[in-house]
Amino acid sequence: MTIPHQAGYPNRGCGLCRAVAHATLLVLVGSVLVMSYPQLTGHVQPMADAGNDVRHASVVSGRGASLSAFVNDANASTDEATDAVGQGLPATVVSGATVAGDLFKLPLAQTIIPKRPRKDLVLYTVQAGDNLSTIAERYDVDIDTLIWANDKLEEDPDYLTIGQQLVIPPVSGVLYTAKDGDTVADIAKKFKGDVRTISELEYNKLVAPSMNIISGTKIMIPGGEKPYQPRLVYIGGNAVMVNAPRGGGRFVWPTTGYISTYFSAGGHRGIDIAGPPGTPVYAADAGVVILAGWDGGYGNCIIIDHGNGFQTLYAHLAAFYPQTGSNVRRGQAIGKMGSTGNSTGPHLHFEVLYGGGLVNPLKYLPQ
Numbered sequence: 001m002t003i004p005h006q007a008g009y010p011n012r013g014c015g016l017c018r019a020v021a022h023a024t025l026l027v028l029v030g031s032v033l034v035m036s037y038p039q040l041t042g043h044v045q046p047m048a049d050a051g052n053d054v055r056h057a058s059v060v061s062g063r064g065a066s067l068s069a070f071v072n073d074a075n076a077s078t079d080e081a082t083d084a085v086g087q088g089l090p091a092t093v094v095s096g097a098t099v100a101g102d103l104f105k106l107p108l109a110q111t112i113i114p115k116r117p118r119k120d121l122v123l124y125t126v127q128a129g130d131n132l133s134t135i136a137e138r139y140d141v142d143i144d145t146l147i148w149a150n151d152k153l154e155e156d157p158d159y160l161t162i163g164q165q166l167v168i169p170p171v172s173g174v175l176y177t178a179k180d181g182d183t184v185a186d187i188a189k190k191f192k193g194d195v196r197t198i199s200e201l202e203y204n205k206l207v208a209p210s211m212n213i214i215s216g217t218k219i220m221i222p223g224g225e226k227p228y229q230p231r232l233v234y235i236g237g238n239a240v241m242v243n244a245p246r247g248g249g250r251f252v253w254p255t256t257g258y259i260s261t262y263f264s265a266g267g268h269r270g271i272d273i274a275g276p277p278g279t280p281v282y283a284a285d286a287g288v289v290i291l292a293g294w295d296g297g298y299g300n301c302i303i304i305d306h307g308n309g310f311q312t313l314y315a316h317l318a319a320f321y322p323q324t325g326s327n328v329r330r331g332q333a334i335g336k337m338g339s340t341g342n343s344t345g346p347h348l349h350f351e352v353l354y355g356g357g358l359v360n361p362l363k364y365l366p367q
C-alpha cells in the first residue's frame with residue numbers, strides 16, 4: 001500500500017513514520033469502509049512525542065468529504081474540531097469545505113491517560129468491576145498511593161463500593177495536607193521524599209522550596225511513603241490491634257509443581273498446583289494469618305490477610321506452621337503440600353480473594 005504524498009506533512013520520508021502511517025491507514029481504511037465514506041481517505045497520526053496530550057489528525061487526501069466527516073472518523077467531536085480552530089487552524093476547514101492535506105490538532109480522548117504527571121487530583125467514581133489494582137494501573141500510581149490518599153481506604157483497604165469517590169494523586173507517593181509551620185524540608189523528611197522533586201512537581205505550585213506553605217494546602221510527595229500504622233484486624237469476631245505486616249501487592253508462587261486445574265469464575269475457586277506430597281508451601285505475600293486449621297473440605301487450611309485488600313487461601317495441607325494471628329513474611333514457608341480434606345491426590349488448592357471476591361490467581365502471580 002502506498003500513501004499519497006502530501007505537502008506540508010512532516011517526516012513523510014521517515015521510515016518509522018511511514019510504518020506508523022501504514023499501520024494507521026490500514027486501520028482507517030477498515031473503518032472508512034464500515035462508515036461508508038467512499039471518497040474519504042486519510043488517517044489519524046498520533047504525535048511522535050508520547051508525553052504530549054494532543055494527537056495529530058492528518059488528512060492524507062480527502063476528496064469530496066467535509067472535515068466534519070473526517071473528524072467523525074477521527075473519533076473527535078465538533079467541539080474538539082472547533083478547539084483545533086482555536087489553536088490557529090483555518091475555520092473554513094471546519095465549516096464543511098472539502099479537505100485535502102489539512103493538519104489539525106485534537107485533544108486526546110479522555111480515556112487515554114497521558115504518561116506525564118497530571119497537574120491536578122482526579123476524583124474517580126468507583127465502577128462495577130473495579131478493584132484497587134485496576135484503578136492504580138489505569139492512573140499509573142501504586143496501590144499504596146490510593147490507600148494513603150483516601151482515609152476510608154486507609155482505615156480498611158477492603159472497603160471499595162460502586163459509586164464511592166476516590167482521590168487519585170498525580171503521581172505515586174503521599175498526598176499530605178500541610179499544617180501550620182510546615183516547610184518543604186519537614187514534609188520531605190517525614191515522608192521519605194525529596195525537597196527537589198516536591199518543589200518541581202507542577203501540582204504543588206511551589207515557587208521556591210523555602211516558601212511558607214499555607215496550612216490546609218495539599219502537598220504531593222512523589223515517591224514518598226507513609227509510616228505504617230498498625231490496624232485493627234478481626235479474628236474470631238474480636239477486633240485486636242496487630243502490628244501487622246502489609247503485603248506489597250506482588251505475589252510469589254505459593255509452591256512448585258504443575259497446574260492441574262485452572263480457575264473458573266463461578267466454578268473452580270482457585271488454581272490447583274500438584275506436586276509430590278510434602279512440597280513446601282509459601283506465603284504468596286506478607287500478611288496476617290486469619291485462619292490456620294481444619295476447614296471442612298479444604299482440610300488443613302491457611303488464610304492470610306495481606307492488609308491491602310487481598311487475601312490468599314492454601315488448602316489440603318499435610319502440615320502447617322503458623323497459628324491464627326501470626327504474622328508471615330512474603331515467601332515464608334507456611335506448610336507442606338498434602339491431600340487432606342476433599343482431595344483426590346497431593347496438591348495445593350490456592351485461592352486469591354480481592355475485596356472478598358474471588359479472582360484468578362494467575363493474574364497476580366509472576367509469569
Ligand SMILES: [Zn+2]
Nearest residue numbers: 261271272349
Ligand atoms: Zn482446587
